[in-house]
Amino acid sequence: MIIPLTFMGGWATAIRVISWKVYPLAVNTVLLTVLGFVVGLALSFRSTTAYERYNEGRKYWSQLSLCAHNLGRVIWIHGTEREGDLGRQDLLAKVTALNYIVAFAVAMKHKLRFEPYTMYDDIAGLVDHLDTFAKEATEKDQPTPPRVGRLKATGEYLGVSFAKSNPQKLLKKASAPVGNLPLEILSYLASYIDDMIENGQLKVPVQQTLAYNNMAAMNDVLTGCDRISHTPLPLAYSIAISQITWIYVIMLPFQLEAALKWIAIPATIIASYIILSFVHIGSEIEDPFGYGVNDLPLDSYCHEIAADMSIISSRRKADTDNVVKSGNNRVLFPLSNLAYPVWETRSQRVIRDELKFKAETIMRSKYSPNAAPATSPQQVMPVAAEQKGDKAV
Structure with missing residues (x-):
């Protein structure tokens, strides 16, 4: 916002000086009414569309948290453990399955941020033992986290569009197929549920159905978030809204000149700040899965899911008779x-x-x-x- 507002301040000053020294450039304020109505509609559409995407992304992550709770509870509480050494193996397998749920959430977070590899600290320990395309690509490419230079960081801070980093840079540089890590993790989780049923650890049909339904819901969350991430606002809408907005703010000094004189300069800057802020907010929250302060706190959501899975697995199945009859x-x-x-x-x-x-x-x-x-x-x-x-x- 710094560069656009600086430009508008210089533009308003130039119009005022020319009107004072050379020739009056004031025009009828009827354009404020006509253009203001159109700009209001455009900004309303832009803001509403962007917030719908933001809110929809939040709902999907809430749904993922619910599915994680349900599936984790089915595995840990309803999944029985056999006798002897098999019981110890079953216990470790159940813990691994809960780790799959956490890994799914973390992998989906990285996928939505176009980070397709497995070298990240929060996921490496969860999926290194799995045979996935992302693991093979990581071993082949040996990628390193991208670094943002000082000049580029300054350009991004000032809001220069061409200075923004391409979020899909790692995907384009990959020399091997990166696959779909969350989907592959979900496949391993489905295989584990099948094994539980075959081993007689999940005997009740309703519990089996609940497990499969929650895995299907997790897949639905993944698909929905992908849809938000890969379906931006159509380019025609973005260009039209940007052009209409800039025409309006550029015309402001001409319409405020006659009535406000020198005060038209700060008035133009303030009005431009308000109007351009809505455009900036729309573009800021349109893709809510990034690292920005206005994006969804995906790291916090993943940490919460991991903590919930640890809470579920911290206690063995309760002895209901002793709990109910407690003093x-x-x-x-x-x-x-x-x-x-x-x-x-x-x-x-x-x-x-x-x-x-x-x-x-x-x-x-x-x-x-x-x-x-x-x-x-x-x-x-x-x-x-x-x-x-x-x-x-």
């Missing part, structure tokens, strides 16, 4: 602090009365937060009456 299980909290062993001595009738009272208390507190707390039936019912009620039940 710390306050089953009717916050109505009562009594633990499970106490409630186990009560009758079903008493427990159901308490559950009904709990619902009434919660609804009463929702609509009357300042109302005095009601008294639990257990606090007014004598033990003898409870025993009598037990006999009646």
